[in-house]
Amino acid sequence: MAQSAEPRQFERAVYALADALDQAADLIDYGRRRHFLQTWCLDSATWAELASQVKPSMQTKQPAGLCDRKRQTASILVWTRITQGEHVYAPRPLLGALPRELQARWKYDTHALVSRLRLGTATLPQLALKRVLDSYADALAARIDDGDSCHLAEVFG
Numbered sequence: 001m002a003q004s005a006e007p008r009q010f011e012r013a014v015y016a017l018a019d020a021l022d023q024a025a026d027l028i029d030y031g032r033r034r035h036f037l038q039t040w041c042l043d044s045a046t047w048a049e050l051a052s053q054v055k056p057s058m059q060t061k062q063p064a065g066l067c068d069r070k071r072q073t074a075s076i077l078v079w080t081r082i083t084q085g086e087h088v089y090a091p092r093p094l095l096g097a098l099p100r101e102l103q104a105r106w107k108y109d110t111h112a113l114v115s116r117l118r119l120g121t122a123t124l125p126q127l128a129l130k131r132v133l134d135s136y137a138d139a140l141a142a143r144i145d146d147g148d149s150c151h152l153a154e155v156f157g
Contacts, residue, residue, distance in 0.1 A: 040075070048066055077137075079091065080114075087114050
């Protein structure tokens, strides 16, 4: 790393950045989002509605399944988008009640899907579901950021 002729240049830059952040009005409180979502999971009705928005693939000709494993994975994807956190830290309330061997399978399925999405190897139905989930996540994030207790009670009540 190159050294500056002015030893306090870095310190001034850090203070300038801190001042700019203090002045910014559009910062996102990710801690607030994580707080509201710490035990959250898509409810069955919302999951059914979101999954119904994904057209069946030409290969399967069947709509996306509505099992709890897929609902849990979808919840993790929503949580990840809203909090900008890693999927391994997302709450998994549906997972806790399962036997250990099923927990391992669910975790593997989630990791595999996240990897396919990151690597660009996800199937078209998976990409379509991700778009639906991203749209839902953005709307939910806006509700959390607004702090409107009436709207939040609908989601977290």
